[in-house]
Amino acid sequence: MNEITVIGAGLSGSQAALAAADRGVRVKLFEMRGDKMTPAHQSAKASELVCSNSLGGMGETNAKGMLQAELKAAGVNVMQAALEHRLPAGNALAVEREGFAQSITNALERHPNIEFLRQELTQVPNGVVVIATGPLTSDALANDILTRFAHNERLAFYDAAAPVLEFEGIDLEIVYRAGRYGQEADYLNCPFSREEYTVFYAALEQARSHTPHDWEKLEFFEGCMPIEEIARRGVDTPRFGPLKPKGLPDPRTGREPHAVAQLRQEDREGRLWSIVGFQTGLKWGDQKEIVRLIPGLANAEIARYGVMHRNTYLNAPKLLNSSLQFKEHPNVLTAGVLAGTEGYLESAATGWLAGVNAARIAQGLTVVTPPTTTMLGGLVRFLATAESKNFQPMNTNWALIPDLERGDFPQEHAKKKKLGRKEKRPILFERGVLAFQDWLTIEGI
Numbered sequence: 001m002n003e004i005t006v007i008g009a010g011l012s013g014s015q016a017a018l019a020a021a022d023r024g025v026r027v028k029l030f031e032m033r034g035d036k037m038t039p040a041h042q043s044a045k046a047s048e049l050v051c052s053n054s055l056g057g058m059g060e061t062n063a064k065g066m067l068q069a070e071l072k073a074a075g076v077n078v079m080q081a082a083l084e085h086r087l088p089a090g091n092a093l094a095v096e097r098e099g100f101a102q103s104i105t106n107a108l109e110r111h112p113n114i115e116f117l118r119q120e121l122t123q124v125p126n127g128v129v130v131i132a133t134g135p136l137t138s139d140a141l142a143n144d145i146l147t148r149f150a151h152n153e154r155l156a157f158y159d160a161a162a163p164v165l166e167f168e169g170i171d172l173e174i175v176y177r178a179g180r181y182g183q184e185a186d187y188l189n190c191p192f193s194r195e196e197y198t199v200f201y202a203a204l205e206q207a208r209s210h211t212p213h214d215w216e217k218l219e220f221f222e223g224c225m226p227i228e229e230i231a232r233r234g235v236d237t238p239r240f241g242p243l244k245p246k247g248l249p250d251p252r253t254g255r256e257p258h259a260v261a262q263l264r265q266e267d268r269e270g271r272l273w274s275i276v277g278f279q280t281g282l283k284w285g286d287q288k289e290i291v292r293l294i295p296g297l298a299n300a301e302i303a304r305y306g307v308m309h310r311n312t313y314l315n316a317p318k319l320l321n322s323s324l325q326f327k328e329h330p331n332v333l334t335a336g337v338l339a340g341t342e343g344y345l346e347s348a349a350t351g352w353l354a355g356v357n358a359a360r361i362a363q364g365l366t367v368v369t370p371p372t373t374t375m376l377g378g379l380v381r382f383l384a385t386a387e388s389k390n391f392q393p394m395n396t397n398w399a400l401i402p403d404l405e406r407g408d409f410p411q412e413h414a415k416k417k418k419l420g421r422k423e424k425r426p427i428l429f430e431r432g433v434l435a436f437q438d439w440l441t442i443e444g445i
């Protein structure tokens with residue numbers, strides 16, 4: 001059994017096919033575009049970037065930069081193509097999208113171990129399979145995955161997600177813990193004065209809303225109305241909705257603030273917090289500005305931006321292992337958005353790992369997962385162990401990897417109790433990238 005099937009030639013599937021084929025396994029790669037388009041893609045090229053052309057910030061203080069360094073160390077094709085087609089964009093890894101997609105398409109079409117078929121698959125075939133059909137998986141296949149692999153749990157919906165923040169950047173001098181009307185103090189509360197709210201509201205009103213594609217004209221349910229839509233209904237509407245201050249007196253004044261933004265814990269360790277009721281389709285630059293106008297969040301780092309688009313993804317913690325195999329179907333693997341990641345780079349990274357593991361299964365070898373201190377290791381462990389209730393796709397961020405213990409501080413900081421983000425990140429970066437390189441060598445990958 002030295003053959004595998006990959007379904008989908010987007011960011012994750014292209015990389016899965018190339019990783020497996022480079023390991024001597026024959027790959028049948030099915031891509032429906034060319035025959036049938038998705039509502040967002042414009043071409044039949046593999047690895048087309050459907051929206052922005054950025055693969056994230058680079059360098060050792062950036063979580064995406066760390067994942068990029070790991071992918072570079074592994075010789076991942078998508079990363080190499082991105083560097084070859086890089087455009088000037090400051091510290092961001094922006095790419096010339098046509099050349100980038102063409103070079104991946106060429107690599108797939110010319111690979112002696114890959115048979116690239118332009119065809120929609122409506123069922124998951126037998127054998128070793130990587131399902132990499134992304135957020136716009138065709139309906140027939142989504143239905144097959146749903147019934148045979150996902151316990152009939154709902155798979156596709158309009159993803160209305162609120163921004164998720166890293167705990168570290170939240171100012172606890174301003175933000176206070178409390179539950180509404182004296183309930184369990186599970187929430188972090190950001191109190192607005194009247195003046196702060198006026199400034200915040202004006203910015204929200206002005207923010208350019210992410211222009212939806214025609215296919216994305218959404219019927220908003222009241223429960224997942226984007227914050228910018230709520231704000232359009234009037235200056236006080238958010239204060240009577242998600243920013244309601246009732247029952248949340250600020251312990252320092254004893255009075256209810258003019259408005260309150262509540263943060264809810266997203267992970268078991270409490271390192272990620274989402275803004276309650278703050279789902280948004282605002283452009284990412286605008287989102288950042290607006291979030292930072294919330295009292296106590298001036299220095300907050302956004303781990304995952306809010307989005308509004310159709311999304312198809314699995315409840316990864318219920319269904320998957322950190323090797324990206326289905327727990328109940330170990331010959332079937334998945335990657336990309338379908339596996340519960342968000343982002344081009346994350347899709348390529350999980351595609352690579354799924355391709356490596358699919359090849360290993362076909363060759364009778366054991367599957368592998370990168371160490372916990374690596375960004376890819378942290379991401380796939382999150383997928384396998386996150387809270388399954390209300391699970392949302394995740395992109396790369398620092399809270400996915402273990403923090404530095406005091407004993408890990410370098411000599412020059414040995415006397416400090418705590419390190420700031422600027423001091424800490426290059427150390428986490430080096431620790432993770434070295435661990436990743438060692439892992440590649442030890443496992444012979």
Ligand SMILES: Cc1cc2nc3c(=O)[nH]c(=O)nc-3n(C[C@H](O)[C@H](O)[C@H](O)COP(=O)(O)OP(=O)(O)OC[C@H]3O[C@@H](n4cnc5c(N)ncnc54)[C@H](O)[C@@H]3O)c2cc1C
Nearest residue numbers: 008010011012032051052121133134138336337343344347
């Ligand atoms: C509208 C939109 C905008 C986005 N913008 C960004 C952004 O700006 N930045 C960012 O980092 N991420 C963005 N994302 C999220 C995500 O990073 C991308 O969607 C990324 O392309 C996901 O990679 P993937 O491999 O999971 O899916 P895709 O790249 O979409 O690849 C899946 C492939 O499977 C094919 N396929 C589907 N069904 C079948 C079938 N039955 N048989 C055969 N082939 C099939 C599709 O044609 C497609 O080529 C966006 C997502 C959406 C939907």
